[in-house]
Amino acid sequence: MQQKGYNRRDFMQLCAAAAAAAGFGQTGLAQVVSAFEKKEKPAVVWMHFQECTCCSESFIRASHPIVADALLDVMSLNYTETLMAASGFQAEKSLKDTIEKNKGKYIVLVEGAVPTKDGGVYCMIGGKTAESILQEVSKDAAAVIAWGSCASNGCVQAAKPNPTGATPIHKLIDKPVINVPGCPPIADVMMAVVTHVLVLGQIPALDSLGRPKEFYGRRVHDTCYRRANYDAGLFVESFDDENAHKGYCLYKMGCRGPVTYNACSVVKWNEGTSYPIQSGHGCIGCSEEGFWDNGPFYQHLPHFPGFGIESTADTVGAVVGVATLAGVAAHAVVTNIRKHKVIAEVHTEDQQEDQKES
Amino acid sequence: MTRIVVDPVTRIEGHLRVEAVVENGVITDAFSSGTMIRGLEKILIGRDPRDAWAITERVCGVCTSVHALASVRAVEDAIGVSVPPTAELIRNIMMSTLYVHDHIVHFYHLHALDWVDIVNALKADPKKAAELAATFSKWDKNTTSYFTEVQRKIKQFADSGLGIFANGYWGHPAYKLPPEVNLIAVAHYLDALEWQKEIVKIHAVFGGKNPHPNYLVGGVPCSIDVDEVAAINTERLNLVAKQIAMADEFLNEVYIPDLLAVASFYKDWAKWGGGLSNYLSYGEYPTKGYAQVDSFKYPRGVVLGRDLSHVLPVNPKDSQEIKEYISSSWYDYKGDKDAGLHPWAGETDINYTGPKPPFTTLEGFEKYSFLKTPRWKENPMEVGPLARLIVGYASGRADVKEIVDSTLGKLGVPVGALFSTLGRTAARGLDAALAMGWLKEFYAELMERVKTRETSTFNGERWEPSSWPKECEGVGLVEAPRGALAHWIKIKDGKIDNYQLVVPTTWNGSPRDAKKQRSAFEASLIGTPVAKLDEPVEIIRTIHSFDPCLACSVHLYDPEGKHIHQVSFE
Numbered sequence: 001m002q003q004k005g006y007n008r009r010d011f012m013q014l015c016a017a018a019a020a021a022a023g024f025g026q027t028g029l030a031q032v033v034s035a036f037e038k039k040e041k042p043a044v045v046w047m048h049f050q051e052c053t054c055c056s057e058s059f060i061r062a063s064h065p066i067v068a069d070a071l072l073d074v075m076s077l078n079y080t081e082t083l084m085a086a087s088g089f090q091a092e093k094s095l096k097d098t099i100e101k102n103k104g105k106y107i108v109l110v111e112g113a114v115p116t117k118d119g120g121v122y123c124m125i126g127g128k129t130a131e132s133i134l135q136e137v138s139k140d141a142a143a144v145i146a147w148g149s150c151a152s153n154g155c156v157q158a159a160k161p162n163p164t165g166a167t168p169i170h171k172l173i174d175k176p177v178i179n180v181p182g183c184p185p186i187a188d189v190m191m192a193v194v195t196h197v198l199v200l201g202q203i204p205a206l207d208s209l210g211r212p213k214e215f216y217g218r219r220v221h222d223t224c225y226r227r228a229n230y231d232a233g234l235f236v237e238s239f240d241d242e243n244a245h246k247g248y249c250l251y252k253m254g255c256r257g258p259v260t261y262n263a264c265s266v267v268k269w270n271e272g273t274s275y276p277i278q279s280g281h282g283c284i285g286c287s288e289e290g291f292w293d294n295g296p297f298y299q300h301l302p303h304f305p306g307f308g309i310e311s312t313a314d315t316v317g318a319v320v321g322v323a324t325l326a327g328v329a330a331h332a333v334v335t336n337i338r339k340h341k342v343i344a345e346v347h348t349e350d351q352q353e354d355q356k357e358s
Numbered sequence: 359m360t361r362i363v364v365d366p367v368t369r370i371e372g373h374l375r376v377e378a379v380v381e382n383g384v385i386t387d388a389f390s391s392g393t394m395i396r397g398l399e400k401i402l403i404g405r406d407p408r409d410a411w412a413i414t415e416r417v418c419g420v421c422t423s424v425h426a427l428a429s430v431r432a433v434e435d436a437i438g439v440s441v442p443p444t445a446e447l448i449r450n451i452m453m454s455t456l457y458v459h460d461h462i463v464h465f466y467h468l469h470a471l472d473w474v475d476i477v478n479a480l481k482a483d484p485k486k487a488a489e490l491a492a493t494f495s496k497w498d499k500n501t502t503s504y505f506t507e508v509q510r511k512i513k514q515f516a517d518s519g520l521g522i523f524a525n526g527y528w529g530h531p532a533y534k535l536p537p538e539v540n541l542i543a544v545a546h547y548l549d550a551l552e553w554q555k556e557i558v559k560i561h562a563v564f565g566g567k568n569p570h571p572n573y574l575v576g577g578v579p580c581s582i583d584v585d586e587v588a589a590i591n592t593e594r595l596n597l598v599a600k601q602i603a604m605a606d607e608f609l610n611e612v613y614i615p616d617l618l619a620v621a622s623f624y625k626d627w628a629k630w631g632g633g634l635s636n637y638l639s640y641g642e643y644p645t646k647g648y649a650q651v652d653s654f655k656y657p658r659g660v661v662l663g664r665d666l667s668h669v670l671p672v673n674p675k676d677s678q679e680i681k682e683y684i685s686s687s688w689y690d691y692k693g694d695k696d697a698g699l700h701p702w703a704g705e706t707d708i709n710y711t712g713p714k715p716p717f718t719t720l721e722g723f724e725k726y727s728f729l730k731t732p733r734w735k736e737n738p739m740e741v742g743p744l745a746r747l748i749v750g751y752a753s754g755r756a757d758v759k760e761i762v763d764s765t766l767g768k769l770g771v772p773v774g775a776l777f778s779t780l781g782r783t784a785a786r787g788l789d790a791a792l793a794m795g796w797l798k799e800f801y802a803e804l805m806e807r808v809k810t811r812e813t814s815t816f817n818g819e820r821w822e823p824s825s826w827p828k829e830c831e832g833v834g835l836v837e838a839p840r841g842a843l844a845h846w847i848k849i850k851d852g853k854i855d856n857y858q859l860v861v862p863t864t865w866n867g868s869p870r871d872a873k874k875q876r877s878a879f880e881a882s883l884i885g886t887p888v889a890k891l892d893e894p895v896e897i898i899r900t901i902h903s904f905d906p907c908l909a910c911s912v913h914l915y916d917p918e919g920k921h922i923h924q925v926s927f928e
Contacts, residue, residue: 041518050396053371054419054569060467061555061568068551072511076521081368085471085526087898088364094525115395121710122728123394125373126365127717130394156398156416163397183416184569187555226588239574240816244581247588269567273559273597276566278588281579284412286570292413296406 041073042198043098043106046080047137049130050123050157050166051112055148056082058184062191063271070191075107075198081125092126099140107197108141110134110169113150113157117165131172138173143197145178146170147190149286152179152210159292170210178203179210183286186267189215209289211261220283221257223265226250244280254298255282262287359386361721362894365393367901369468371420372908374867376879377720378897380888385897388876388883390867391720392729392908399706402857406823407433407849410857411573414845417859418907419569423456423561424838425845425859426573431648432845433575436832439820440647444813445577448564450643450800451598452571453836455560457793458605460839461743461786462613464905466543466550469783472899473620474535474543477516477528482537484509490538494619497611499549500542508545527893534623543620546612557605563594577816584808595808602801609794617787621769624780628771631779631900633882635664636737637745638672638865640844642837643796655796656746656837657753660734664777666752672734674833674844677703680860683731686724686869688712696872698733701846701858702831731868731877732860740878741841741865742904743789744782757795761788779882782903789839823852838862840905863907879904 046056060067060083071077078084078098079091086094098106112130115122120129138144146169149155157166170177180193193212196204204212221227229235230249237243237252251258257265260283264275276283282298285291365375373394379387402413410433415426427449434441441449484505491500515521527533535543558568564580565571572579583589641651641658651658659669673679681698684691690709691697699705711725720726733739750758765788766773775781807813820826826849834845841862848856866878876884879901888896 048373050394052416052419054416054422057419057422057569060551061558063555066552066555068548071521072515076519078519078521078524080522081366081373082371083467083522084368085476085523087366087368088894089892090525090527091366091368118710119714121712121715122396123373124715125393127375127713127715127719129715132716156401156413157396159401159413161400163400164395166396184419238816238818238821239577239579240581240814240818245583245586245589247586264567270555270559270562273562274566276572279562279564279566279572279580280589281566281572281574292401295409297409297412298406 041076043102044075044077044109044198045095045098045106045137046077046082046109046111047133048081048125049110049112049114049134049150050164051148051150053082053111054184055111055150055190056080058187059147059190061187061270063188065191065195067191070194074195088126095137099137103140105142106140108138108144109147109194110144110151111147113154113166113168114172115157115164116167116172117163122164134169134172138169138175141175143178143203144169144173144175145180145193145197146210147180148185149181149183149289149291152181153289155183156292177210178206178212181211181216181287181289182262185287186215186263186269188267188271189263207261215263215267216261216287218261218263218266219258220260220262220265220277221255223263224257224277225265226277239280250277250280250282252300253282254296254300256285256288256291256294256297256301257283258301259294260285260288260291360891361719362888362891362897363719364894364897367898367906369471369902370906370908371418372863372906374901374906374908375720376883376897376901378883378888378894380891383887383889385883385886385888388880389720389726390729390869390877390879390901391727392863392867393727394908395708395728399857399859402854405854406852407436407847407854408575408821410845410847410854411575414857414859415570415573417861421456421460421838421840421907422569423452423565423571423573424836424843426571427453428834428836428838428843428845428859429847430573430575430834431836432832432834432847433849434648434832435834436830436847436849437575437820437826438830439576439817440649441577442814442817443647444582444804444807445815445817446644446647447800447804447807448578448580448815450645451797451804452561452564453642454793454797454800455557455605457839458609458790458797459554459557460905461790461793462550462609463554464786464839465613465617465783466547468905469902470543470547470620471523471526472895472902473533473624474547475528475530475533475540476512476523476526476544478533478535478537479540479544480509480513480516480537482509482541484541487538487541491542495611495615497607497615500545505541505545508548509541511548512544527895530893530895531889532895535620536623539619539623543616546616549612550608553604553608557601560598560601563590563598574816576818576821577814579816581815582808582813595805598801602797606794606798609790614787614791617784618765618768621780621784625769625771625775627780627899628775628778630886630896631782631882631903632777633880633884634738634740634878635662635777636734636739637661637748638734638739638741638842639746639749640672640674640835640837640842641749642746643800655792656750656758657755658835659749659753660739661745661748661752662737664748666748666773669749669752674835674846679735680844681733681736682860683733683871684725685731685872687727687730688725689730698736698872701844701860702848702856704846704856704858706858725869727869729864729868731871732865733871733875736871736873738871738875738877738881739842739865741862742782742785743839743841744776744785745841746789746837747785748776757792761791779886779900779903786905826852829855840907841865861907863904866904867906867908879906
């Protein structure tokens with residue numbers, strides 16, 4: 001789309017289409033666009049709630065651009081408890097000043113879920129509950145990005161029985177949210193989403209779960225280099241067996257690649273060094289809602305209606321089906337068909353979208 | 359008398375609040391409070407023990423992988439399986455990689471700004487900075503043009519509002535470095551930020567990703583095969599070797615020289631921040647199997663009262679040694695509220711009795727934290743790099759003694775200087791240097807195994823739950839970068855029946871116990887001078903010297919008290 005050289009009117013229409021698809025209203029969008037039309041570095045605040053800081057750690061692993069350049073040139077990151085110089089009163093001042101001086105123009109990045117049980121006492125910062133801080137900070141934001149599975153879908157603290165009422169942020173604020181799930185998300189995916197918003201000045205095209213299609217539009221399984229082994233019925237039967245050495249498919253070791261939408265097998269991790277499957281372990285599906293309750297991790301997924309190949313897998317060795325199949329429902333249309341059909345449909349879908357946009 | 363509140367304490371992992379009482383410019387009392395809880399132990403109940411590494415790994419993304427290791431060790435201890443030597447080497451490589459990464463990131467990105475005045479670096483003469491740097495480092499980037507360029511960037515950054523560096527305590531009288539040293543440190547802050555993404559590629563090679571690489575009960579998930587393209591082959595091993603060489607250079611030519619240069623201007627801080635006098639280390643880096651503790655690179659043990667002539671043994675399975683108290687924590691016990699419970703018999707009923715948010719102080723509340731209070735034989739213990747070095751030193755380990763003595767010599771300070779904020783920060787550097795040396799050893803040993811094709815990475819004898827005893831229990835001990843970490847597990851019918859974690863920051867950052875004994879954070883703040891009440895950089899220095907990790911230390915929760923093994927008093 002960039003290559004086609006869109007003018008401002010086209011750009012606005014495109015944004016409107018993307019925003020409408022994502023539930024972003026016209027008003028919010030105007031604020032986003034106006035924020036980027038000015039030359040100054042956009043103000044960004046990064047909130048931390050119920051999290052383990054793996055998203056912050058992942059973000060600083062970005063390689064293009066490296067995080068130092070992003071902090072010096074792309075954005076003015078005025079609040080992040082992990083890296084900021086100020087503490088206590090001075091830290092709170094940085095947050096307050098940013099919000100007041102940049103009404104409607106600043107970006108909020110949220111790392112962590114928000115506990116809602118018992119008046120919110122399970123996460124308090126500066127004596128205030130996470131929920132009250134989230135509301136205060138997001139009220140006048142131009143855009144909100146949910147980092148990682150915690151903010152996007154609740155992640156580990158929301159796993160059964162969710163003791164603290166951990167809640168993803170899109171359920172708490174009256175504002176559209178860009179969800180960037182994963183535990184953590186891939187560093188360069190995080191950087192790309194930020195860049196998409198801050199440099200292109202656009203809300204990326206999102207799927208029905210608010211995830212950028214750019215990185216969450218394809219299943220790990222469909223882009224995995226071991227996929228040919230799956231299609232051929234060649235499987236690892238035990239860790240470090242002969243088949244593991246040969247790089248056969250990890251489906252029978254519990255791999256969640258077939259139900260996981262993420263960019264791991266394309267972008268890969270740590271500047272393209274590897275991804276879980278390449279290093280011998282199945283995907284645990286860490287970017288899918290409810291993945292912690294879609295286990296045990298080493299039990300393989302049940303049959304996919306429409307796929308011929310699973311029956312072959314089952315005849316190769318003993319199989320115990322998993323009762324649940326979380327994460328598939330939203331994408332049933334795409335998942336329950338053969339690979340070539342997937343590709344064909346995605347083509348059609350893209351063409352339809354192009355027509356809509358023009 | 360003034361009560362200072364610092365919340366949020368930033369440049370740490372998690373949510374920490376510190377309240378300190380200051381009289382005549384000196385801290386006379388302190389309260390450390392963890393203000394976030396997630397309830398992971400409750401979530402673990404009933405799940406497959408082989409999945410626990412992944413769940414507990416999510417306790418912390420900064421010290422990523424330490425909980426995964428503690429978890430697989432706990433399960434392996436419970437079900438009775440040992441891992442192949444090659445898997446042990448890979449685990450050691452991943453752990454020593456983490457030590458080097460984590461300590462360098464802590465020094466530059468979480469701790470340096472307590473000592474380095476970034477705004478003052480603008481006054482430096484880049485040429486003088488280059489000349490000065492050449493006197494203590496061979497790092498070839500340290501040129502005049504490099505420091506000039508960094509200074510230009512910082513100037514531009516300062517003009518646009520300073521971003522993450524805004525509202526720091528810049529210009530505070532406690533900052534003592536000359537402008538040139540500030541500039542060198544700021545330049546290396548940026549270099550370290552770029553370098554740190556490199557060394558973790560070692561985790562990506564063996565564990566598929568970082569943060570949160572993959573682990574496996576019974577070994578490691580990757581296979582080594584120099585005849586296959588899809589396994590860990592020569593190309594992958596070369597990648598690891600390159601990263602080790604880069605890390606070795608960064609540690610020896612940047613981190614350690616900077617640490618010593620900065621420390622030499624802050625010798626005052628060898629007087630403050632000592633706090634407790636008891637030190638605990640579980641030991642780390644098994645070389646002949648996890649069960650053979652005497653094969654560890656770092657020994658296991660306790661030093662009491664700073665008595666370096668005695669090292670006491672530690673038994674995590676003895677119900678009388680490690681216990682947790684809740685006298686000052688937002689929990690309830692069914693029996694004696696002031697008794698301590700061993701983790702295998704632990705109760706974790708949350709009971710928040712603090713002020714209703716929003717609140718301004720925790721003053722007057724007997725209970726003031728979501729952290730429980732662990733004790734070893736009723737003694738508060740400091741854990742972390744300093745504790746490891748002290749236990750290693752007192753145990754007479756030659757490599758530990760040599761590096762400690764030579765560093766004390768370079769700084770011209772006595773052994774007693776170790777017991778301080780400065781000692782703690784310096785100890786972290788020495789800990790990283792030791793880990794760097796061992797990382798090279800482990801890699802060389804791995805290559806020997808590759809040569810002889812002794813590269814099995816997985817022991818599947820006890821993979822199937824049907825091969826486990828109906829009921830079993832285990833403990834997994836790890837010396838994480840931040841200190842002594844342990845997971846206690848009970849397994850019944852192939853499922854987790856109870857799971858308890860006692861982590862480094864719970865030891866260091868917990869509230870008072872039943873006897874009102876303070877833990878390390880609180881004890882170490884007492885006696886520290888505070889020059890400006892509204893800019894308490896001194897508090898931040900000492901707290902940061904522990905490298906707090908709050909998400910790790912608060913994770914317990916069981917509202918119904920179900921599934922928890924406990925002594926019943928009903």
